[in-house]
Amino acid sequence: MLSSFPQISARWIPVWWRNVLVWKKLAGPSFVGNFGEPLFFLLALGYGLGSLIGDMNGLPYLIFLASGIVCSSAMNTATFEGMYAAYTRMAVQETWGGMISAPMNLDDVVLGEIIWIGTKSLISVAAILLVASFMGIIETWTTLWVLPMAFFIGCCFGAMALVVTALSPSYDFFLYYFTLLITPMFLLSGVFFLPDNLHPVIQLIAQLLPLSHAVDIVRPLMTELPLNNLMLHLSVLVFYGVGAYWLAVVLLKKRLLV
């Protein structure tokens, strides 16, 4: 049945490992991006804008921003990998077509891709935390919990991006998703500022989207702020991630198994 929940099996491992092997070959430019971008953001906005802003939510702006950048970087890494890179593997190189000629189902392929995307977000966040620790802005050991969170956030946004990939006729289509969903989320979910002063409707929309919940978990882990409503925030991420996985498998079966 097309709409039943995907079958989970350990067959996702070779899919994930294939992507790890390719990443290892291209790790150089990937690392420059992983380290360079957050470094420039933290330097320019953290010090530059931070000197104008002072404190945010009782935290020095640089520290406030670092936890936000961790989440947005996990999101952006996952979104790029789940759209451009995954689309290339699906439609251009037909890597997935080769996989489903072997004893693998799309359920396994999509799960392997999601776990790979989570891994890539983990790598990029680890790089940011390393940069941040060199800058002396890591304050607490609970920051280590951010690493599994980065993987988790990456899986969630990766699954969502794969839904878009499953629907995309071409690379150009991704701009809709970026412009209409990812960019507003990036700006309104508490990465750069607390959304308290925004219109209540906008605040509500931001609360319905997953990034603000990621920020609400990660910021307390990296600072001394109290971590409230952990289960609620995790549930929202699980809801988006699992729902998107399911939907992506259904849509990809419709697209590829014809």
Place this chain on the structure above:
Amino acid sequence: MSAVVQARGLTKRYDDKTVVDGIDLTIEAGQCFGLLGPNGAGKTTTLKMLMGNTPISAGDLQVLGLSIPTQAREMRERLGIVPQFDNLDPDFTVSENLRTYGSFFGIKSKVMAERIPSLLEFAALESKADASISALSGGMQRRLTMARALVNDPELIILDEPTTGLDPQARQLIWRRLRDLLSKGKTLVLTTHYMDEAERLCDCIAIIDNGQILVENSPAELIRQHIEPQVVEVYGPNLAAWGHDEAETLADRLELIGETLFCYCEDEKPLLAALDAYPDLNFLHRRANLEDVFLKLTGKELRD
């Protein structure tokens, strides 16, 4: 002999368009089975159903004794696939491609390391083990795709147009390799647009059009049953006049395709003798082949 593929009333519909229309197929173990037909006849869709990679609209399908699509995953452990378009991994070298593909079958890299030399030998790519895919010619990529389909030592190999776009030397090598596989007892199912290829390789051929099997038999039987044994192809100036005056009475059947008149006959001698009086006309006398059968059964008009 046991049937490797058994299809009854196999049907594939897209919305209201029927692409495969209730075909019956029995493919015996150790056979080379050719599926021929014009573009859009339903060949690739049939192959996709055999692989379990598309739902079946109606009918019953068993491949390697397993029900498809419900047991497709188990079946694909014993199946090799050479797709119409190479989908080798451009980020990997030749041997990395084989190793990674083996991992999709759950084959450990230690086991693959033992298999890779013989796979490279099969593909005649021993010296290219560490070459990148972009450094390979079209023929080399095709051979690597074939070797890749053998990583799991499959019993059945499905090849969708294995030699399309290859030069004659590359085709000859692929034919030799396909015969090697047959001599090892593998079953092959292939589609092709090259009738000479089908005639050489296949033990049994099904010609399909509009989703239905028109005929199914050995190439020699198909030629014997459906076409006159001798063919004289005539072309040149004044062809129309000659055709009207002579050919119509001397040939059993005439077909004008483009600017060539195909004269089909049981006995070609009177016709050849008549051609002596027309030195302007060029002609080619040959035995009837599978292409003649194909054109007779599927028509002459262009399909795309």
